[in-house]
Amino acid sequence: MPKAGITPRAQDYSQWYLDIVREADLADYAEIVRGSIVFKPTGYAIWEAIQSGLDLRIKATGHVNAYFPLLIPKSLLLKEAEHVEGFAPEVAEVTRVSGVELAEPYVIRPTSETIIGYFYAKWIRSWRDLPLLINQWANVVRWEMRTRPFLRTTEFLWQEGHTVHATEEDAERETLLILHDVYGDFLENEMAIPVIKGLKTEKEKFAGALRTYALEAMMQDGRALQAGTSHNLGQNFAKAFDITFSDQNNTIQVAWTTSWGVSTRLIGALIMVHSDDEGLVLPPRIAPTQVVVVPIYKNEAEKVSVMATVARLTAEWKGRIRFKVDGRDNLSPGFKFNEWELKGIPIRVEIGPKDVAKETVAVARRDRPGREGKSFIPQAGLTEHLIELLADIQQSLFTKALKFREEHTFFATNLAELQAAVEQGFARCYWAGSKEDEQRIQTDFKATIRAIPFDQPPTPGPCVLTGQETTQQVIFARAY
RNA sequence: CGGGGCGUGGCUCAGCCUGGUAGAGCGCCGCGUUCGGGACGCGGAGGUCGGUGGUUCAAGUCCACUCGCCCCGACCA
Numbered sequence: 001m002p003k004a005g006i007t008p009r010a011q012d013y014s015q016w017y018l019d020i021v022r023e024a025d026l027a028d029y030a031e032i033v034r035g036s037i038v039f040k041p042t043g044y045a046i047w048e049a050i051q052s053g054l055d056l057r058i059k060a061t062g063h064v065n066a067y068f069p070l071l072i073p074k075s076l077l078l079k080e081a082e083h084v085e086g087f088a089p090e091v092a093e094v095t096r097v098s099g100v101e102l103a104e105p106y107v108i109r110p111t112s113e114t115i116i117g118y119f120y121a122k123w124i125r126s127w128r129d130l131p132l133l134i135n136q137w138a139n140v141v142r143w144e145m146r147t148r149p150f151l152r153t154t155e156f157l158w159q160e161g162h163t164v165h166a167t168e169e170d171a172e173r174e175t176l177l178i179l180h181d182v183y184g185d186f187l188e189n190e191m192a193i194p195v196i197k198g199l200k201t202e203k204e205k206f207a208g209a210l211r212t213y214a215l216e217a218m219m220q221d222g223r224a225l226q227a228g229t230s231h232n233l234g235q236n237f238a239k240a241f242d243i244t245f246s247d248q249n250n251t252i253q254v255a256w257t258t259s260w261g262v263s264t265r266l267i268g269a270l271i272m273v274h275s276d277d278e279g280l281v282l283p284p285r286i287a288p289t290q291v292v293v294v295p296i297y298k299n300e301a302e303k304v305s306v307m308a309t310v311a312r313l314t315a316e317w318k319g320r321i322r323f324k325v326d327g328r329d330n331l332s333p334g335f336k337f338n339e340w341e342l343k344g345i346p347i348r349v350e351i352g353p354k355d356v357a358k359e360t361v362a363v364a365r366r367d368r369p370g371r372e373g374k375s376f377i378p379q380a381g382l383t384e385h386l387i388e389l390l391a392d393i394q395q396s397l398f399t400k401a402l403k404f405r406e407e408h409t410f411f412a413t414n415l416a417e418l419q420a421a422v423e424q425g426f427a428r429c430y431w432a433g434s435k436e437d438e439q440r441i442q443t444d445f446k447a448t449i450r451a452i453p454f455d456q457p458p459t460p461g462p463c464v465l466t467g468q469e470t471t472q473q474v475i476f477a478r479a480y
Numbered sequence: 481c482g483g484g485g486c487g488u489g490g491c492u493c494a495g496c497c498u499g500g501u502a503g504a505g506c507g508c509c510g511c512g513u514u515c516g517g518g519a520c521g522c523g524g525a526g527g528u529c530g531g532u533g534g535u536u537c538a539a540g541u542c543c544a545c546u547c548g549c550c551c552c553g554a555c556c557a
Contacts, residue, residue, distance in 0.1 A: 005491090014551070022491095029549070089555070111557090145481060145555055152556070226557065263557045298515050334517040341517095352516050362516075371517070446553090480557095 006342075008277045013221040020271055021149045024280040024343050035147030035154035039264075042343065043150075045288035046267055047157065051137065053190045053286070054159060054262065057182045063133040063161060068115050070139070071106040076114045080240040083113065086207020090142040108141040113208065113233070113259055116162045117241030124164060124255065127247050131174070132164040150268035151225075151480055158263035164243060164255045168234070171256035175232040178260045179213045183228040191266065192283040192398040193217050193273050194405055195227060196426075196475060198451030203435050206259075210234030216450045216475065218405040219272040222425035224450045224477035227269055230260035268480075273401050278369040280344030283397050284390040291323040291386060292345045296333045296352030309356050309379075316383045321390070341369055346393050347386060355379075367393050367400075409475075412464055418476060422447040426477045432463035432470035441465070447476045 005023050007015040021027050026043030030036040039047060055065070071094060078084050087110045094106045109115065116134075124132060141155050161178060165171040179197055187193045195215040205212035209231040217227045237243070238255040247253050274281040284290050295310050297303040310325055317323050326336050333350065340348050350362035361382060364374040377385060408425025412418040421427030422445055431449070433441075442448050452474050460471045 012551095018550080032548080034548075086556095140557090142556070144557095146553090156557070158557070229557075261557070265557050294516095296516055302515095329515095332515050332517090332519055334515085334519085336518090337516095338518050350516065354516070374517095 006277060006279060009220060016277070017268075017272060018149065020275050020280055026267070026271075026280075027149050029149070033154070035144065035152075037149050037153055039157075042288070043267065046270065046282070046286065047264055049286045049288055050191075050262075050266055051159075053186050054182065055137075057186055058135050058159070058161065061177055061181055063135045063163075065136060066134045067136050067138065068112050068119065070109055072109050072112075072115045074105045074107050076118055077107050079114060079117075080208045080237055082236070083208035083240075087111070087142075090144060092141050092143055109138070110140055110142045111259075111261070112136065112138070112140075112160055113162065113237055113257075114241070117237045117243060117257070120162070120164055120255075120257075121241045121243045124243055124245050127166050127245050127253075130164055130166045130245060130255065131170060133161075133174075134163065135159055135161040148268070150271070151265055153264075156263050156265070158261050160259060160261040163258045164238070165257070166245065166247070166253070166255065168256050171232050171234070171258050175213060175230045175258045175260070178258075179215065179228075179230045183215050183230070183260075183262060187215060187217070187227055187266075188398065190283070190285045191270055191273075192285075192394055192401060193227065193269060194398060194402040196451055196453055198453040198475070200229075201435070201438060201449045201452065201474070203438050204449060206231045208233065208236050209259075210236065214451055216477075217269055217273060218401075218408060218425060218477075219269070219480065220404065221272075222408050222423075222478075224426065224475075224479045225265070225269050225272065226450070226479065227266060228260070228262040231258060233257045233259060274397055275344065276369065279342035281366055281397070282344040282346060284346040284394045287322070287344065287346050289322055289324050289345050290390055291317070291321050291347045291349055292340045293323065293325040293349045293351060294333055294336045294340070295325065295327065296350060302353045305356050306351055306353060310351055313351070313361070313379060313382055317386075320383065321386060337364070341366060347389060349386075363389070365389060365393055367396055412476075413462070414464060418447070418464055419445050422476055422478055426450070426475050428453075428473055428475055429464035430461040430470050431465070431472055431474040432468040433465045437465055441476065445476075447478050449474045450477045450479060451475050 006019045009016045024042065025040055027040055028038040030038050074093065091110050092108045094108065095102055120132060137159050139155055139157050143154060144152050147153050163174050165174060184195060184197055187195050195217050197215050200212040200214050206229060210233060212229055212231045214229045215227045216224050219225055235254045235256055237257050243255045243257065244252050245255055271280065274283065293310055293314065295306045297306045314323060314325065337348065344366060346366050348364040355361050359379045360376045361379055362374055362376050410421035410427055412421050412427045412429040418427045418429060438449055452472060456471065457473055460469045463470050
C-alpha cells in the first residue's frame with residue numbers, strides 16, 4: 001500500500017522522486033533562488049554522513065584538506081582553452097560592487113582547477129614538493145538549464161581533489177586510486193550502490209582533461225547516473241598555469257595534474273537506487289538514525305513500565321547503534337510507524353505492554369515494508385540481533401540493486417536491440433564508432449556512452465553500428 | 481533556451497470561462513476521550529489570491545509584463 005502523498009514509481013518516476021524528497025523532509029525549494037534548494041536537517045545529515053565516509057578515505061589515501069576562494073578572476077578561467085569552452089555557458093559572473101563596475105570581473109567557481117592551478121604554480125618549485133595531494137570541500141555554481149533537487153541544482157556542494165605529480169604514471173595511478181579505493185569502495189560498501197567503473201569517451205570527458213574515469217550507477221527507472229568522476233588532466237592545466245618543477249637533474253619539467261569529485265548528487269542516487277513507493281530507504285551505514293524506538297502505551301502506568309524497559313534496552317546501544325526514541329505523546333503508534341517508514345529509518349523497534357510482560361520486542365526492517373518485515377524477538381541479545389540485522393539490511397540492499405542492474409542490462413548486436421535496451425536499462429555492445437556516430441545515437445535514441453568498462457571481452461566482435469570488428473565494448477544508457 | 485502545464489491559509493485544491501470584496505479537506509492551536517499499522521468530539525487561529533503595471537465604480541477573476549515551480553527536449557556533477 002503506497003503512502004499518501006507519494007506517487008507510485010510505475011505511474012510517474014519523476015514525480016515519485018520529487019514526492020520522496022518532499023515527504024521525507026530532505027529539502028525545500030529555495031523558490032526565490034533559481035534552481036536552488038535548502039538542505040533541510042534530514043537531508044543535510046545524509047550529506048554529512050557521505051562527507052565523513054569520503055573524508056576518511058580521502059585522508060587514508062594521503063590527501064589533506066584546504067580551501068580556495070569562491071570568486072575566481074575571469075582572466076584565470078580563460079587560460080585553458082578547452083576548459084573555458086566547456087564551462088562558458090554555465091558560469092555566473094560578478095561584475096559590479098556597490099553599483100560600480102569592477103575593473104576585472106570575477107566568476108563564481110563552477111569548479112576550481114583554474115584558481116588552484118594558479119596557487120600550485122606558486123607553491124611548487126622542486127620534485128621534492130611532489131606529489132601535492134589536496135582536497136577541498138566546497139560549494140560551486142553552474143547555471144544549468146534544467147534543475148532537479150539534488151541531481152542538478154544551480155549551487156551544489158561537493159568535494160574536489162586536485163593533485164600534482166612528477167610523472168604521467170603517478171598521475172594515472174592517482175586517478176585510478178581515487179576511482180577504486182575512494183569512490184568505488186565508498187559507493188558500494190557504504191551507500192550500497194553498485195557501480196560500473198570505466199573510461200569516458202572523448203565526447204563525454206571533462207573539459208580540459210586528458211581522460212576521465214567515472215562510476216556509473218543504474219537508477220530504478222533504468223537510467224544511468226554518473227556518481228563520480230576522476231580526471232587525469234595530463235599537462236593541460238600545468239601548461240596553462242605554469243606548474244613546473246626542477247627534477248633530480250635540475251631540469252625544469254612540466255607537472256602532471258589530476259582532479260576528481262563527487263557531489264550532493266549522491267543523495268539523489270541514494271534515493272533513486274533504494275527507495276520504494278512507501279518512501280525513502282536508507283542503507284544502515286549511511287542512515288543518520290539507524291534504529292527508531294516507538295514506545296506504545298495507553299495510560300500512565302503502562303507508560304512508566306514501557307519507558308523503563310526502553311531505557312534499559314537502549315542503554316546498551318550507546319556508541320554502537322545510532323538510534324532515537326520517538327516519545328511524542330500526541331501521535332498514535334500507527335502514525336509513527338508510517339512516518340518512520342516514509343523517512344527511511346532502517347529498523348523500527350516497537351515496545352508495548354505485551355512486550356514488557358513477555359520480555360520481547362517487535363522489530364520491523366524497512367527494506368521489507370509493512371507488517372511483512374516485522375517480527376517479535378526476545379529482549380535478551382537484542383543489541384547483537386540489531387547489529388546483525390543492520391548488516392543484513394545493508395547487504396540485501398546492495399544485492400537487490402545489483403540484481404536489478406543485471407536484470408536491466410542487455411547485450412545489443414544491432415541498433416534495434418540497442419534502442420530496446422536503453423528503453424529498459426543499460427545496453428552493452430561492441431563499439432568502434434566515431435564521436436559523430438556517438439552523437440547520432442544520442443540524437444536518435446537519447447542514449448550516450450556512459451563508460452568504456454574496465455572489464456573487456458577476450459574476443460572481438462562487430463560494432464553495433466558500423467559492423468567493424470573491435471575488441472572494445474561500451475555501455476550505452478539514457479542518463480540523468 | 482524552445483514547447484506544454486501550474487502559482488489562491490502550512491499542504492492538496494475549488495472559485496476565474498460569465499468581475500461584486502475568499503472557501504473545502506488535511507494540517508496547526510486549546511480541552512477531553514484515545515493509543516500494538518496513518519484515532520475521535522467540541523471550540524479556535526490562520527490568506528495584501530507569486531510580483532509589477534493596466535482596464536474598470538469595482539480585479540483572485542480581464543489584459544500586459546515579470547518571477548518561480550513541474551513535465552518534454554537540447555546542455556550538464
